[in-house]
Amino acid sequence: MSDAATQTRSVVIEREIAHPPEKIWRALTQPHLIEEWLMKNDFSPIARHQFNLRREPMPGVNVVIDCEVLAVEPHKTLSYSWAAYGLDSVVTWTLTPIPAGTLLRMEQAGFRPDQTQAFHGARAGWREFLTALDAVLARTD
Template identity: 35%
Template structure:
C-alpha cells in the first residue's frame, strides 16, 4: 500500500432509460449480469460469496456482498477492491452511480487496473444501457 495510505477511486455516472427495478435486476440476477458484464452467481444478500468470471487476464474474481438496499444500493468486494452501485430514479429512468474503490497505485496490478478501468467502466456501462434499451427502442 502507498506510504501515505491514499487509495484511488473510479466514479462513473450513467443515465439508463429504464426504471430502477429493471436496472437492479441487471445488477443482481446472474443471467442478466452475464449479458452485459460477467458471469457469476451473484445474489443480493449480505454475506453472499460468489465469483465473477473476468476472462483470461483476471480469472475468477472472488466477491462478497457487503451492502444491499433493494433497487437503491448494492456493494460487494471485488478482489482487492469494492464496487458500489447506487441507483437513483430520474424521470422514467435511472441515474446509475458506480464507485470502484481501493486502488493502490503503488501496486502494479492495481495501477494497471486503474488505468484500464477508468475508461473501461464507461464502455461496460454502455453495454448495460444498450442491453436495457426501452421497449420499442430496439
C-alpha cells in the first residue's frame, strides 16, 4: 500500500474564546452542558470511560457515536475516540490560557482518503457545534 493511501486528514478548528479554561472545561466535560451544544451523552472525564453521543436528527433516525476517553488533563487537554459509520477517529480538545481568555483547539483526526463526505460533514458540523458551545458559555457561570 502506498503512503498516499494510508494518509489520514484532520479537521482542526481554533478559536480565541473570552472565557477562562476552567469554564470551557466544564462545558466540555459536564454531561448536561455537552448535551446543550453537542449531543445527549453519558460522558465522564475518566480515562478509558466508554460513552455514547446520541441525537435524533429526524424522527425515527438515531445517530449513535461510540466513544472512549483516551486522555484527560483537567483544564488543558481532553481526547476521546469517535466511531460511527465506518469512521474511526480521535477528537482532541486543547485549552491554552491567553490574555483574552482561552485559545481552544479542536482536532478530529483519522479521516481516510475515501471518507471525503465524512471529512466535509465534520468540518461543517464542528463549526455549528462550536457556535452552540459559544452560546452555552455565554449563558452559564
